Amino acid sequence: MDVVFVIDGSGSIGSSNFQYARTFIRDVFEYLMFSMSPHQLRLGLIQYGTSVYTMFDLNNRMDVNQILTAVDRMPYYGGFTNTPGKP
Numbered sequence: 001m002d003v004v005f006v007i008d009g010s011g012s013i014g015s016s017n018f019q020y021a022r023t024f025i026r027d028v029f030e031y032l033m034f035s036m037s038p039h040q041l042r043l044g045l046i047q048y049g050t051s052v053y054t055m056f057d058l059n060n061r062m063d064v065n066q067i068l069t070a071v072d073r074m075p076y077y078g079g080f081t082n083t084p085g086k087p
Helices: 015-035 064-072
Strands: 002-008 042-048 052-056
Touching: 002 015, 015 042, 015 064, 042 064, 052 064
Parallel strands: 002 042
Antiparallel strands: 042 052
């Protein structure tokens, strides 16, 4: 199973709503990682605002703790809502 979350990190979201989204993503990833074999699951996380930031992609080589830490430490960039991701 491939799961990629694409999260809006623009200024219109606000830091408190961004934290809610980060917690939701962490909870879903944690559930999936403890429910499935690492060979059955690939995870990715992308944030967009003024620019597009790949936090980690489907080819990452991180273990459970590294992925959860990456989600917890994902910065809130703010900026404009650039949904198509064009510079």
